[in-house]
Every structure is written in C-alpha cells, then in structure tokens.
Amino acid sequence: NAGVMQNPRHLVRRRGQEARLRCSPMKGHSHVYWYRQLPEEGLKFMVYLQKENIIDESGMPKERFSAEFPKEGPSILRIQQVVRGDSAAYFCASSPPGLSTTGELFFGEGSRLTVL
Amino acid sequence: AQSVTQLGSHVSVSEGALVLLRCNYSSSVPPYLFWYVQYPNQGLQLLLKYTSAATLVKGINDFEAEFKKSETSFHLTKPSAHMSDAAEYFCAVSAASGAGSYQLTFGKGTKLSVIP
Numbered sequence: 001n002a003g004v005m006q007n008p009r010h011l012v013r014r015r016g017q018e019a020r021l022r023c024s025p026m027k028g029h030s031h032v033y034w035y036r037q038l039p040e041e042g043l044k045f046m047v048y049l050q051k052e053n054i055i056d057e058s059g060m061p062k063e064r065f066s067a068e069f070p071k072e073g074p075s076i077l078r079i080q081q082v083v084r085g086d087s088a089a090y091f092c093a094s095s096p097p098g099l100s101t102t103g104e105l106f107f108g109e110g111s112r113l114t115v116l
Numbered sequence: 117a118q119s120v121t122q123l124g125s126h127v128s129v130s131e132g133a134l135v136l137l138r139c140n141y142s143s144s145v146p147p148y149l150f151w152y153v154q155y156p157n158q159g160l161q162l163l164l165k166y167t168s169a170a171t172l173v174k175g176i177n178d179f180e181a182e183f184k185k186s187e188t189s190f191h192l193t194k195p196s197a198h199m200s201d202a203a204e205y206f207c208a209v210s211a212a213s214g215a216g217s218y219q220l221t222f223g224k225g226t227k228l229s230v231i232p
Binding site: 104107110 | 120125150152158159160162219222223224
C-alpha cells in the first residue's frame, strides 16, 4: 500500500518563477493537508482540503499561494512569483475521513523548494 | 487556540541511557496529542498518540508518553537509547479549528543525538 507521494522531492526556482508541488494521498484517503517547515521551526499548517473543496486555508499566505484538490488527480500547492523566503520543505499529509476527527495524519517525504 | 512547547531544541544522550523529551501543550478543549519522528530528509512518522483513552501511551520502538492533565504535559520517554533513535522529534496537539476541522499544531521539534 503506497504511502503519501509527493513530487518533486527537490525543486529549484529563480525569484519570480512559479513552483508547483504535487501530492497524491494514500489510497482511500480523501483529506489532504499541506504544511511548511522552515529551518529550525516546526511544521506550520497551511491548508486543509477535501476533494474539490478547501476546508480550512487559515494558514495560507494571502497572496501568491493557492491549493487545489481536484476530483481526479493529485493535490497541488502552487506558489506564484516565488521569493527567497519561500525556500522551505513543504509536506503533504493525508487522512481518511474517520481519523480526520482526531488529527492523526500520514505524511509524505516532502518537497524541498530552493529559491535562488 | 492550541499551542505546543518543546523544552530543549537539542538533547544528547549516551547509548543505553534514558531518553526524555519534554512537551507541554495549551488547549482550550480536551486535546488529542501526538509524537512524530522525522529522520533526515524524510517525512514524519507517527510514534504514538493520546486520544483520551489510557493516559500512558505506548508507541513504536519502545517509546512511550504519559498524558498529565494537571501539568499539561505529554513527555516522551524511552528506557534505553539506541543509535538509530537519532532524529528530530515533534510533539503535536490537535483540536477543533474555527473552520470545523481538526488542526494539528506542532512544536518546534527536539533533535536527539545518541552518543556511542
């Protein structure tokens, strides 16, 4: 049973370019979460999605960041016009509907974005 | 709102010695509590969780944690450290967010080093 799959694992972008990070949840999981990890910091919640719905985006920056989880295909975290401060590890996590009520999450290995 | 404080960003123990990683939480509602472990360049793996059943929770690799409501603590222990335990450990609390979902809030992490 494949775990949460994220790609790319490493992404390098120049300032002003766009970054797209993809996440396929575990089989049977319909809830997806995105977290950002900065050096020496814990993981910060960004957004929680279910299929075709954004449930909670209270952690998303107001500009340049967007997320989607379409009916078919992976969840995508999109960062437009990247700046150096966007350099971080971005983790996707998933959960089945029942476990989402306790918060237990299953994490991917992360996508590490470097902005030059 | 909930928060997590992990005391000590770095902890070093000798191989075979007791491991104690401290975590205190703040939550306005009964919390669910978790410990996750992160190995270098990998995602987070769940070590153990407290979901309002037994206050002493046993996890993988002989780790355990005790929920103490009076102290708002959820410290992680292991009787005898092994070299393979060297990793970063994150304590997390889950509680209902304003958007009707359960949001996982992480501490900043504690890096455990094991000295041979």
